[in-house]
Amino acid sequence: MYAFLPGFEDIQAEPPHGVDPHLVFFFDSGNLERSGNAVRKIASHATIVNVDHHPSNSRFGDINLIDANASAVGQMVMEMLDHFGYAITPTIAVNLYVALLTDTGGFRHENTTPRALEDAARLAHLGADPGHIATQVYKMRPETTLKLNGLALATMRVEMEGRLAWAKVTRRMLKEANAAMAESEGIIDTLNSIAGLELAILFKEVSGELTKISVRSRGGVDAAALCASFGGGGHIRAAGAEIERSMDEATKMVLAAAKEAILATSPQR
Ligand SMILES: [Mn+2]
Secondary structure (H helix, E strand, O other): OOOOOOOHHHOOOOOOOOOOOOEEEEEOOOOOHHHOHHHHHOOOOOEEEEEEOOOOOOOOOOEEEEOOOOOOHHHHHHHHHHHHOOOOOHHHHHHHHHHHHHHOOOOOOOOOOHHHHHHHHHHHHOOOOHHHHHHHHHOOOOHHHHHHHHHHHOOOEEEOOOOEEEEEEOHHHHHHHOOOHHHHOOHHHHHOOOOOOOEEEEEEEOOOOOEEEEEEEOOOOOHHHHHHOOOOEEOOOEEEEEEOOOHHHHHHHHHHHHHHHHHOOOOOO
16 A cells, blocks of 8 residues: 555664664654564664654653654654754655544644644645645555454444444454455444444454454544553544454453443433
């Protein structure tokens, strides 16, 4: 999906062999775990710079730059480039624009602030093409993704008089749709488009003992707090967690906690 980004081919999942970095930057990572396997290869003598906008950031760096008011970490990178006097080239502008576009849900989430739109306009002036980028980001889905969406949405349940909606993605569905789990990314936002909804939850069956959840809140529930009670985190409106339980067990636990959280807030309508 993001292979069109200039420089994408230079990204490596792990540091090259024999390289012992003394300075490591983390971007948009609320905790060390979220950064994957490569983290284990970073020696303890390395200086870690943690650049993030998640309020729940665990401040794992030696230097922590946390701006919860930034809509995207890309904006913080923009500020850093300005501060240190680096020019924003068209290549950089495209990458930063995509950061802003995707972290604001296509300029639709609550974090679509005047500053986000101003930064986006500046990046458009500097060489990012909004129409072209939107096509690359939002209109390049393989058929398998839509097939998986259809299978998952068929499991949708709406409860609590329309306040809560949830659905599942199982390994069986992945097989049937010939899709990868990463293709389930947009399903939670489709759930979250139901009129009057307060909380949307998607359960993803990674294995028999591991279930991932994605949560979106438009009501009084703090999605990050709900996910934190299952070892996860994120933003108030969008959060997630990885739960070392089967799909059935995780579904029961999370739905019970979600209903309790919804009842603890006053109805939105
Ligand atoms: Mn982000």
